[in-house]
Amino acid sequence: MVTKQLREDLPEDADLRRADSLAREIFSDVANKWALLITEALGERTLRFSELRNEVEGISHKMLTQNLRMLERNGLVDRKVYPTVPPRVDYTLTEPGRALRGTVDAICGWTHQYLGSIEDARRRFDT
Amino acid sequence: MVTKQLREDLPEDADLRRADSLAREIFSDVANKWALLITEALGERTLRFSELRNEVEGISHKMLTQNLRMLERNGLVDRKVYPTVPPRVDYTLTEPGRALRGTVDAICGWTHQYLGSIEDARRRFDT
DNA sequence: CTGAATCCGCGGGGATACTG
């Protein structure tokens, strides 16, 4: 999926092609900074909108709502509205969301592990 | 790192804050569609520019060069120039790059695994 | 073939105001 070498370009199988385009679409949704940061911020906890806004450093109101909608649409987060006043909305990772979280952790771990190496590489390159 | 709850906001420790901002920078570099797709396209192989352009479906000339520069700068890909005519340039993942590839595979695997679930969630949401 | 540079349009994304 996603990359060419893994796809069988059988022109007669429209289903595979459709599934692949869907996979690429999901990949594009998920492989972006904010979506991943939100996912990690949620973790095992359930947070309200304003808390999330504080946890995900630097995210704007707009980006947060946009990405939350997207994550909700893809079934990665569960959105629970309490019809109180003032309103309260809780966000929680669903099972797929928690599963994705594992991969985010992997990226974070990777970043941590190679931080020094990357810093060095940059210094070397910037000359 | 990256998210607030993992950071200790000790105002006296400027080093930690710097490392954190660096981590967020690297995360932003790496957590983007094209960088990840290029990384996976490379895999264990070494490809030239034009081959990469074919492998990474839909990427433009400009985005490819830009991301390759970025990956090279961070020491994730090795760039080997053959001073022939016409010129030939080979790209290969370095060890950090191959390590990152593992996490990309994880995301791809995740996509694959939850594709059906996500498709369903979308259908439910789009009503 | 690789890649830097230029032009340019479109959309991402911030700020703000307004509803419930």
Place this chain on the structure above:
DNA sequence: CAGTATCCCCGCGGATTCAG
């Protein structure tokens, strides 16, 4: 407090051109 809508601008990113 949560969310939508509007305005608006900057920068991403595509197309094209030029160089080596």
